[in-house]
Amino acid sequence: MIETASVISFFGFLRCGEITVIKSEQFEPAINLCISDISFTDNVTKLHLKQSKTDPFRKGIDIQLHKINSHICPYRVLKRYLEIRKTCISSYQNTDPLFISIGNLAMEREFFITKIRHVLELCGYDPKNFSGHSFRIGAGTAAVQATIEDHMIKTLGRWSSDCYVRYIRTQPTSIKHAQQQLAESVYHSLYYSQF
Numbered sequence: 245m246i247e248t249a250s251v252i253s254f255f256g257f258l259r260c261g262e263i264t265v266i267k268s269e270q271f272e273p274a275i276n277l278c279i280s281d282i283s284f285t286d287n288v289t290k291l292h293l294k295q296s297k298t299d300p301f302r303k304g305i306d307i308q309l310h311k312i313n314s315h316i317c318p319y320r321v322l323k324r325y326l327e328i329r330k331t332c333i334s335s336y337q338n339t340d341p342l343f344i345s346i347g348n349l350a351m352e353r354e355f356f357i358t359k360i361r362h363v364l365e366l367c368g369y370d371p372k373n374f375s376g377h378s379f380r381i382g383a384g385t386a387a388v389q390a391t392i393e394d395h396m397i398k399t400l401g402r403w404s405s406d407c408y409v410r411y412i413r414t415q416p417t418s419i420k421h422a423q424q425q426l427a428e429s430v431y432h433s434l435y436y437s438q439f
Contacts, residue, residue: 246359248325249343249351252291253379254386255318256307257401260376262293263343264353271350273339280338282322287311289319296402305402 249263265271273280274294281292289309295302309318330336333348341350353376360378361371380401387397398404 245325245329245343245351246356246363248321249356250360250379251316251321252309252318254383255309256291257380257383258307259297259380260353260356262296263351264356264376265341265350266353268345268347268349268352271341276350277342278338279326279336279340279342281342282326284319284323287319289322291322 252258253260253263263277265276277291277293281294283290283292287310291307291309292304293307294304296305309322311317311319333344335348340348343351343356345351345355357374357376361374364374365371384397384401387400392400
């Protein structure tokens with residue numbers, strides 16, 4: 245479940261609050277993410293968010309998670325999770341929370357972040373550097389590194405303005421490369437202006 249929540253959060257540019265609740269007893273099927281909010285076609289999963297920070301009028305929005313040729317495929321991961329969940333848990337209603345924790349209750353934000361930090365620590369990362377917003381930040385940063393066009397990054401992250409640039413984390417090597425390019429540009433301009 246943690247793998248699935250992580251993968252779809254990354255590929256869907258999701259906020260932690262879009263897949264979790266603050267307290268499990270506050271789960272409301274009319275507002276929070278349920279099993280019924282997932283639909284599959286041959287090559288795409290639609291994840292329906294009933295409400296979102298970028299949806300002030302609560303019209304809802306569909307997040308597309310495509311079947312991709314990668315060992316990390318949001319479509320396959322989500323499909324496998326739902327199959328396992330249907331088999332392992334006696335109660336499986338469409339209005340049940342998509343992600344659950346102990347006692348089949350809606351997954352709380354703190355539970356999810358604690359589990360993610362534990363996995364990161366096992367992998368040798370400092371867990372203090374990660375928060376509930378890390379998937380959205382990571383997706384934005386990875387999109388820039390993959391040279392995905394700005395308008396597509398805004399579409400994927402559901403940003404209506406250029407505020408997404410605040411999410412991009414720039415590596416020192418990228419800054420060095422940019423400075424090298426600037427130096428070469430200045431050198432060429434000065435060199436050719438002499439002729």
